[in-house]
Amino acid sequence: MAMEPAEIVRLIKDGLPGAEVRIEDLRGDGDHYAAHVVSGAFRGKSRVQQHQMVYQALRGRMGNELHALALQTSVPDD
Amino acid sequence: MDITVQDRIRQEITGTPVVLFMKGTPVFPQCGFSAAVVQILSHMGVKFKGIDVLSDPSVRQGVKEFSNWPTVPQLYVKGEFVGGCDIIREMFETGELKQLLEEKGVSVRA
Numbered sequence: 001m002a003m004e005p006a007e008i009v010r011l012i013k014d015g016l017p018g019a020e021v022r023i024e025d026l027r028g029d030g031d032h033y034a035a036h037v038v039s040g041a042f043r044g045k046s047r048v049q050q051h052q053m054v055y056q057a058l059r060g061r062m063g064n065e066l067h068a069l070a071l072q073t074s075v076p077d078d
Numbered sequence: 079m080d081i082t083v084q085d086r087i088r089q090e091i092t093g094t095p096v097v098l099f100m101k102g103t104p105v106f107p108q109c110g111f112s113a114a115v116v117q118i119l120s121h122m123g124v125k126f127k128g129i130d131v132l133s134d135p136s137v138r139q140g141v142k143e144f145s146n147w148p149t150v151p152q153l154y155v156k157g158e159f160v161g162g163c164d165i166i167r168e169m170f171e172t173g174e175l176k177q178l179l180e181e182k183g184v185s186v187r188a
Contacts, residue, residue: 047165048147055148063148068111071164 002030003066015057034070042075083140091154096126099141099152104128111163112151118170123187156182
């Protein structure tokens with residue numbers, strides 16, 4: 001039921017082109033990750049909307065194969 | 079989408095000012111993320127209604143569709159979806175959660 005970090009990064013970048021993604025394996029068990037996603041596409045969106053965009057990019061895996069992904073989103077500094 | 083489940087969720091979030099869809103109950107949370115949000119709300123002295131999605135699979139699935147949010151816990155204030163565990167934690171740390179609750183007329187411990 002675990003997901004490889006590289007796969008998570010690939011899905012997020014596919015869904016949000018140009019995004020910067022940093023993944024941390026919180027427990028080293030391949031099942032509890034933290035992700036920090038920086039994307040210009042987040043500009044003007046609420047936090048809920050930004051997270052929804054990342055979940056959308058993960059295409060249904062969040063809450064299923066991907067049990068725990070602590071998410072932090074932000075807009076790039078110009 | 080099951081119309082009755084969606085209607086029930088809408089009734090819940092509009093009938094009570096602060097509603098937390100969670101795994102387990104406020105006294106016995108069954109998941110660390112749900113427990114974290116309960117702890118924040120309790121710390122702030124916020125009265126809320128906990129709805130255990132584990133006791134009702136239709137609500138567990140229904141609330142994800144309702145809010146377009148794939149995970150539980152989910153916090154609603156005055157009928158509006160505020161966020162899951164990460165967002166609530168972040169908003170608590172920055173003081174935004176207190177501000178939002180006060181703006182919505184929910185009493186918060188000073």
